[in-house]
Amino acid sequence: MSEIRVEHVSDTALIVAAARAAETQRPDGVVRDPFAARLAGGRGVALLGNLRANDWLGILVVGLRARRIDELLLQAIAEHGIRTVVVLGAGLDARAWRLDLPRDLRWIEVDFAPILDYKDGILASAEPRCRRERMAVDLTVASDRQVVWAAAGNEPGLILTEGLLLYLPARITEALAAEPPRLSGIRHWLLDIAPSAVMRHAHQERMEEIEKVRAPDRVEGQQILDLAVRHGCGLLARRDYMREGFAVATARGLNVPPEMIAEASANDPSGIYLYRMP
Numbered sequence: 001m002s003e004i005r006v007e008h009v010s011d012t013a014l015i016v017a018a019a020r021a022a023e024t025q026r027p028d029g030v031v032r033d034p035f036a037a038r039l040a041g042g043r044g045v046a047l048l049g050n051l052r053a054n055d056w057l058g059i060l061v062v063g064l065r066a067r068r069i070d071e072l073l074l075q076a077i078a079e080h081g082i083r084t085v086v087v088l089g090a091g092l093d094a095r096a097w098r099l100d101l102p103r104d105l106r107w108i109e110v111d112f113a114p115i116l117d118y119k120d121g122i123l124a125s126a127e128p129r130c131r132r133e134r135m136a137v138d139l140t141v142a143s144d145r146q147v148v149w150a151a152a153g154n155e156p157g158l159i160l161t162e163g164l165l166l167y168l169p170a171r172i173t174e175a176l177a178a179e180p181p182r183l184s185g186i187r188h189w190l191l192d193i194a195p196s197a198v199m200r201h202a203h204q205e206r207m208e209e210i211e212k213v214r215a216p217d218r219v220e221g222q223q224i225l226d227l228a229v230r231h232g233c234g235l236l237a238r239r240d241y242m243r244e245g246f247a248v249a250t251a252r253g254l255n256v257p258p259e260m261i262a263e264a265s266a267n268d269p270s271g272i273y274l275y276r277m278p
Contacts, residue, residue: 004046009167010115013091014044015051016163019062022048030063030248031070035094038122059248064241065192068272069162070099072237076158076188076274077105084157086110086148086186088139088176089164092119096132105130106155110137110148140172149183157186165224166194169215173224177231181277189233189277193224195242195270222269232278239272 006012018040023029025037040048073095076082083106087093090109101107107128109116113136120134135151137144159180165173180186219227228235242264246256264270 004043004050006047010091010112011043011047012163012167013115014040015047016062017092018044018048020066021045023059023063028248028252030059031066033066033094033098035097035123035126036092039092039094039119041122055249055252055254059245059252061194064245064248065162065272068239068241069160069190069192070095072190072239072272072274073158073160074099074101075237076190077102080158080188081156082158082188083155084108084152084185085160086152086157086180087160087162088148089161089167090134091115091163093162094123096128096130097123097126099129101130103130107132108148108151109134110139112136112138139176140169142175145175145179146183149180149186152180152184152186154185156188157184158188158190159186160190162190162192163194165191166214166218166220168218170217170219172215173219173227174231177227177233177277187277188236189228189275190272191224191228191275192272193221193270195245195264195268225269225273228273228275233275235273236276237274240270241272242268242270 006015017036020031020033021036021040021044023031024033073085077085085105086108087095088110090111092115093109095101096107096109107130109132116134116136133151135148137148139145157180159176161176168176177189180189246261246264249256
């Protein structure tokens with residue numbers, strides 16, 4: 001298993017699913033996803049097992065991130081009349097199956113065909129809780145994105161980019177901020193900013209593998225927030241999870257490095273953000 005390496009961005013989806021599965025199996029887990037273990041499969045478990053600090057990945061980078069996104073997503077649907085959710089880079093997200101969503105909500109999952117085919121095969125016997133659709137497109141191709149916005153239509157919509165922006169070139173993230181409100185009814189954007197200190201601690205010597213599948217000219221951290229503001233997005237809500245994550249880690253007997261706490265306390269922008277697009 002130690003020879004298994006991250007070879008494609010889809011492998012990161014397997015790692016995330018495995019981390020959700022690990023948290024789900026714990027009595028004190030911070031997220032509950034009954035589908036995660038099946039989605040992760042043996043490869044996902046092996047990839048996660050290669051990370052020396054995989055407990056940190058499960059708690060903070062995946063578990064609490066997922067829980068906070070769940071909260072803001074359900075809030076946005078209830079308070080802003082969201083009729084269509086477009087999950088960009090959906091990967092092995094199982095929210096359409098595990099959340100209590102409105103039955104008539106359109107849920108459009110966008111990703112590469114192989115990862116969507118894999119998920120459809122695993123969840124073939126499960127029933128989505130909403131009107132789940134799928135679109136196999138490449139978000140780096142302008143014409144593919146136009147197809148997505150056209151499919152989203154003119155009803156009030158939201159785009160979700162969980163763990164995605166680090167893998168996209170800056171120009172594509174710029175396009176995601178500008179195109180949806182101009183070409184569709186999408187007016188809300190739910191995004192996450194990864195806690196960089198925890199990411200480095202979780203991946204440690206495997207960080208180089210992750211970097212190989214990320215976009216070299218990506219925007220990250222505060223740059224993402226600045227980009228959103230530059231495109232006229234207004235902040236509606238934010239959810240932080242670092243302090244809770246440290247408390248959970250301490251309760252589990254994990255070592256919390258002082259430098260990680262210091263970085264998280266020094267204007268760390270990590271968290272979940274809900275924006276109103278112009």
